[in-house]
Amino acid sequence: MKKIILTGDRPTGRLHLGHYVGSIKRRVELQNTDAFDEIYIMIADSQALTDNFDNPQKIRDNVIEVALDYLACGIDPKKANIFIQSTVDALTELTFYYMNLVTLSRLQRNPTVKNEIKMRGFEKSIPVGFLNYPISQAADITAFEATCVPVGDDQLPMLEQTREIVRSFNNIYGETLVEPEAYVGENEISRRLPGIDGKAKMSKSLGNCIYLADDEETIRKKVMQMYTDPNHINISDPGRVEGNVVFTYLDVFATDADFAKYLPEFKNLVDLKAHYEQGGVGDVTIKKFLNNVLQDVLRPIREKRKEYSQNIELVYDILEEGSKKAQVKANETLAKVKEAMQIDYFNGDKFKNEIKAKYE
Ligand code: TRP
Numbered sequence: 001m002k003k004i005i006l007t008g009d010r011p012t013g014r015l016h017l018g019h020y021v022g023s024i025k026r027r028v029e030l031q032n033t034d035a036f037d038e039i040y041i042m043i044a045d046s047q048a049l050t051d052n053f054d055n056p057q058k059i060r061d062n063v064i065e066v067a068l069d070y071l072a073c074g075i076d077p078k079k080a081n082i083f084i085q086s087t088v089d090a091l092t093e094l095t096f097y098y099m100n101l102v103t104l105s106r107l108q109r110n111p112t113v114k115n116e117i118k119m120r121g122f123e124k125s126i127p128v129g130f131l132n133y134p135i136s137q138a139a140d141i142t143a144f145e146a147t148c149v150p151v152g153d154d155q156l157p158m159l160e161q162t163r164e165i166v167r168s169f170n171n172i173y174g175e176t177l178v179e180p181e182a183y184v185g186e187n188e189i190s191r192r193l194p195g196i197d198g199k200a201k202m203s204k205s206l207g208n209c210i211y212l213a214d215d216e217e218t219i220r221k222k223v224m225q226m227y228t229d230p231n232h233i234n235i236s237d238p239g240r241v242e243g244n245v246v247f248t249y250l251d252v253f254a255t256d257a258d259f260a261k262y263l264p265e266f267k268n269l270v271d272l273k274a275h276y277e278q279g280g281v282g283d284v285t286i287k288k289f290l291n292n293v294l295q296d297v298l299r300p301i302r303e304k305r306k307e308y309s310q311n312i313e314l315v316y317d318i319l320e321e322g323s324k325k326a327q328v329k330a331n332e333t334l335a336k337v338k339e340a341m342q343i344d345y346f347n348g349d350k351f352k353n354e355i356k357a358k359y360e
Contacts, residue, residue, distance in 0.1 A: 001178070003035060006146035008042030008085070011062035012052060015069035016209040017294075018202030020301075021190040021252055022152045028074040030150060030183070039080035040144045040326055041070060043319075046086045047137065050130045051120055067315055069212050072305035077318045083326035084319060085140065090330035094139035094337060099132065101168045102161070107131050112157045119205075138162040142177045143330040150183040153191055173340035177333075190252050198227035198245040210294070212301050219298060223291040228283045235282040241273045246286045253293050262292040 007027060009015065015024065031039055043066050048059045063084060070082055085091060107113065113134060117126055137158045141149055142165070149159055159182040166177040185191055192201050195208025202209050210222050226246050232239035241247045256268050263285075266272040272289075275281045308315055338344045345351045 001147065002037040002145065003148065004144055004146050004178075005030060005036050005039040005080075005148045005150065006042065006141055006144040006180075007040075007150050008044045008140065009066055010044045010048035011059055011066045012048050013062055013204045014065045014211050014213055015073075016202055016204070016211045017298075018193040018195075018209065019069075020073060020212060021193050022185075023150060024070070024073045024075075025190075026183075026185050027150050030148070031074075031076060031079050034079075036148070038144070038329070040146070040329070041075055041080050041082045041322075042085050042140060042326070043067060043083070044085045044140070046091070047133050047140075049086075050127070050133045050136075051116075051122075053127070053129070063319075064312070064315065065213075067319055068305050068308055071308045071315065071318070072212060072301045074304075077322065081322035081325045082318055083322040087323040088143070088326050088330045090327070090334040091136065091139045091143055093334055094143055094330075095132070095136040097337060097341060098135050098138055098165050098169070101165050101172075102135055104131075106161070106164075107134060110134050110157045110161060112154050134158050134161045135165070138165045141180050142166060143333045144326070145178040145329075145333060146180045147178060148183050149180050153184055156182055156184070169337075169340075173337075176336055176340040187252075189248060193252065194245055194248055196222050196226045196245060198243065198248075210298075212298065213305055214298070215302070216295060216299075219294055220291050223287050223294060226287060226290075228286075232283060236279045238279040239276045239281065239283075241277060246283070246290050247273065247276075249290055250286070250293070253297055254290070258289075258293045258296070263289045 005027075007023070009019065027041070030036065043063050045059050045063055048062075049056065052059055067082060071077070075082060108131070113131065117123060117130075120130075122130065134157070138161060141159075141162050149155075151159070159180060163179050166179045169177050194200065195202040195206055196210065197206070197208045199208065200206060210219060214222070223246075226249075228244045228246055229240040231237070250269055250272075254269055259266055259268055259272075263272070266275065272281070272286070276286065335344070335347070339347065
């Protein structure tokens with residue numbers, strides 16, 4: 001069986017550091033293993049419209065921003081097809097057929113959807129399209145016969161729902177669809193990078209993000225604002241490392257080489273933490289260090305983003321090319337699905353011969 005990756009993001013804003021460590025970085029690593037036969041990275045505009053249907057301009061604007069972020073992070077269009085969801089008609093058709101296989105109560109039980117309904121104030125009245133999006137996500141995944149879906153943990157319920165749809169479809173109509181596996185990274189903190197306020201996961205709606213496209217000064221300001229330990233007032237006071245966002249980020253990003261380069265008074269993070277807890281290390285010291293570390297991570301991404309943005313017609317071509325390839329693949333799966341469901345009337349002479357045998 002072919003090894004195929006399908007994953008994607010809703011284009012509701014630019015991508016941030018949480019997206020990067022939570023999923024994009026891993027996608028690039030997977031891409032570069034060359035262990036996959038096909039890779040599809042989808043800009044999920046149709047799904048983004050399920051709760052932004054009244055703001056199509058926002059989605060349209062962000063399609064190109066997300067494409068730039070992908071390319072900037074190292075998604076390689078020679079290895080991965082980057083495509084726009086709404087250009088692949090077969091996905092909506094598949095969704096329609098899968099809807100027969102899922103009950104309303106099953107959709108309402110999906111924990112991610114439940115949480116999103118609450119956050120969007122949809123409790124009283126849920127648009128059908130929104131409630132339905134896990135089914136459309138099953139169409140996205142199965143259309144590409146994905147075996148591997150690299151996502152953040154909030155997407156695990158979608159994968160579970162997809163696997164149920166696959167099993168149910170194959171049970172009723174015969175072995176047709178491929179059951180996907182989710183792929184989440186093993187690093188807990190990377191998967192849930194907190195925002196700069198330390199309150200929750202980094203999230204656009206909470207305004208606590210460092211964006212991949214942020215310039216050097218913006219990044220510096222955001223690091224300087226970061227939540228640390230509110231009781232660490234004087235440098236000589238003992239400080240807390242747990243719940244201190246600067247240390248959470250250092251856990252994710254700082255290497256021993258960074259210490260040698262920017263903070264040689266300390267051997268490594270264990271050493272720095274010990275001194276911070278003892279007292280004697282100021283927040284400005286740790287923030288300056290984190291700023292240096294993050295600038296090194298984000299500078300190459302920002303520069304690559306700028307190069308692509310100065311060659312925007314190339315990005316357009318990449319999206320068009322990727323979308324065309326995605327259409328071909330999804331149409332092949334749709335044909336298999338329709339054949340399995342016996343709704344392939346004009347595909348060859350099978351139906352013609354059947355009715356002739358019956359009535360001639
Ligand atoms: N739900 C994903 C998000 O909110 C986007 C998405 C749509 C997706 N279809 C997908 C992710 C299929 C993985 C596989 O970011």
